[in-house]
Amino acid sequence: MLDHLRGVIEFTIVTDSPEEFINTIRKSSVSARNLRLENGFLTGQCYGFDKKTLLKIAALHHAEFIETARYGFVFTAAKYRRRYGIIAGVAAALVMVFFLSNITMKINIYGNENMSDAEVLSVLDDAGIRIGSYLPNISLAAVERDIVSNVRDVAWAGIKRSGPIVSVEISEMTKKPELTPTNRPCNIVSAKNAQIVKIKSVPMGMLIPMLGDTVREGDILVSGVITGKLGNTYYVHAMGDITGRYSEKITFNESFTHRRLDYEDKFTRRSLRIFGFNIPLTPAVNTYENAEVNEEVSYFNILTLNLPIGIVNTEIRPYEVTEEILTPEAANTLLLEKTKRYEENFYLDEGVTIISKDIVYKPVEGGLSINVSYVLEANIAETQYIYVKNHR
Amino acid sequence: MPKIKPINENYKGPLKKFITRKFYLNTHMTITDNTHLEIENVQNIVEYNDVYIKLKTSNLTVMIWGENLSVNDYGADGIVINGEFSSIEFER
Structure with a gap:
């Protein structure tokens, strides 16, 4: 197989001293095979690209080099090298296969029971996935996140790409009816x-x-x-x-040193990945000290076969960390906010009524602590x- | 210039053997039936035709007698000889 790709030449050498000729071949980079002496002529085989070296060796030994046969893909391809139409046709076919393997031809949707296919398709369309869209430019993970965050009824979305076919699997939120077995004592x-x-x-x-x-x-x-x-x-x-x-006691703490993260706008950098090496397509480099980086690779496809070449979409969201020293008043405000959030999440949303609450402040090392004693009313x-x- | 002291003649033989062995420079041969022979560390082909091949290796001279002998050289220090061997002789 490999021999056919490389191209093999069968040759005959007319020389007085075959031993010397073989020894020179051995010292050179030529890989010769089946060297045998037939009727006083040295015959053998070598790869097509070794022919020039063999000719030089033959000239050196005042020997005659006769090529008797040649076979292999390179020679067949060389025959057609002037047939520009064939070359253009093959190149066009390769480009077409490459291009068609990377654009969306079909979208399969699974798992939707209450949502219609048209609704899912419109959501995908908003995210950039539609028939004919170029897939390596689209971050599928970002689209998955978009679907889950933008469509209320979708609990989970998974997008898989197999060549030009995009498969979208959706898991809808289903409210299970609360089962109350009334016949069980x-x-x-x-x-x-x-x-x-x-x-x-x-x-x-x-x-x-x-x-x-x-x-x-x-x-x-x-x-x-x-x-x-x-x-x-x-x-x-x-x-x-x-x-x-009933009564409940909750303790909240707040440190005087507060670490604040100020997020900047996120942006996307693209790079071309070839056999694991990244070549940046956008000039700017991530020089941020602190940033949330989310990287996703979309490999190019040929007939559902992943190529080792792809586009890396790197989503960068830089942020700055600010260490703030809080005053006791500011710490107190934050503690009260925490208390309020806790009450909203654990009491008010659960149907618990707060009858009274008593707050006791307690300074701790490097911060402030409050003990909140609640008197609550609820279905027990x-x-x-x-x-x-x-x-x- | 410091004068390099020559190696004692008594040590030359064992030292050469030791180096040859340690650096795998000795003649390594693999023979399959009487049709296929692989020899490593071949220095030179002294004589060659379809019934007789004489080779010089690092420490031996190998003579192969047979019929339809052919040589394959894959670029390394070894060669492969195919054919029908009738005898193989060694000479120091």
């Missing part, structure tokens, strides 16, 4: 150490504590074990909405299943 227990302030409803089961009673965490509020008038015991799926008042009912044998 259970108690309602307290989730907190609390005082019962409101009994909204007890549709099923037997209420144990009364309004104003205090309960510990795990105490039964509504029992699912009911004794009938005739003394028989049966189990029900207890339900109830019981509001309790928690389902606890009863495991019974042969329940009906």
Whole structure:
């Protein structure tokens, strides 16, 4: 195979001293094979590119070099070297294959149940992926992120490219219906150490504590074990909405030295990667001391085969780090902001009412700390299943 | 100019052997049946035709008798001889 690519010449040497001729060949860079003496002539084979050296050696030994046969791709190609039409046709075909392998010809979409294909295609179109778009210029990871952040119903998006075919897999957000098995016996227990302030409803089961009673965490509020008038015991799926008042203590800390990151606008640098080496296509080099760098490589394709040549899209988002020394007042403001965020995330969004809060400031080494004591009101009912044998 | 002291004649033989062995300069031969012979560290082909080849290696002279003998030279210090060997002789 390799011989056919290189091209092999069969030759005959007419010389008086074949030994000397072979010794000179051995000292040169020529790789000769099948050297044999037939009827007083030295015959053999060598690669096409060694012919010039052999001619020189033959001249040196006053020998005659006769080429008897030649075969291989290089010689066949050399025959057609003046046929410019064929060369142009092959070059055009290669360019076409290369170009068509790197533009989008087909987009496959998987995983969309509620979203239509047209919606997904319009989102991809906004991101630059459409039939005919040049793929190495597009950062697929960035498009994935764009889809997830811009389309509310998409939980995850994966884009894979196989030659000119782009496959988009989408995972939609599906809200699972909350399953409440009402036939399974259970108690309602307290989730907190609390005082019962409101009994909204007890549709099923037997209420144990009364309004104003205090309960510990795990105490039964509504029992699912009911004794009938005739003394028989049966189990029900207890339900109830019981509001309790309880207290919680949270500590927040803030250091006086505050590290602030000031982000600048992000930009993209492109470079050409050839066999692992990057050749910058944009003149500027990343000289930033601090930057978030996200690199993605889009390799060129020929008929779904990845070439070792590709475009590297480097997304750079520089930032500056500023060390700030906070005053106690500023630290206090930040602590109050933290407290507010905590309340919004863990109390107000969860339906917990803040009855009162008491803040105690405490200086710590290099910063400030606050202890916040909350008095809260919330539904403290928690389902606890009863495991019974042969329940009906 | 400091005068270099010549090596004692008694040590020349063992020293040469030692260096030849350590640097793999000795004649290394691989023969397959009586048709294929690979010889390394060939210095010179002294005589050559289709029934007889005489080679000089680093420490030996090798004479190969046979029929249809041909030489393949792949550019290194070794050569490959194909053909039908009838005898191989060595001469120091």
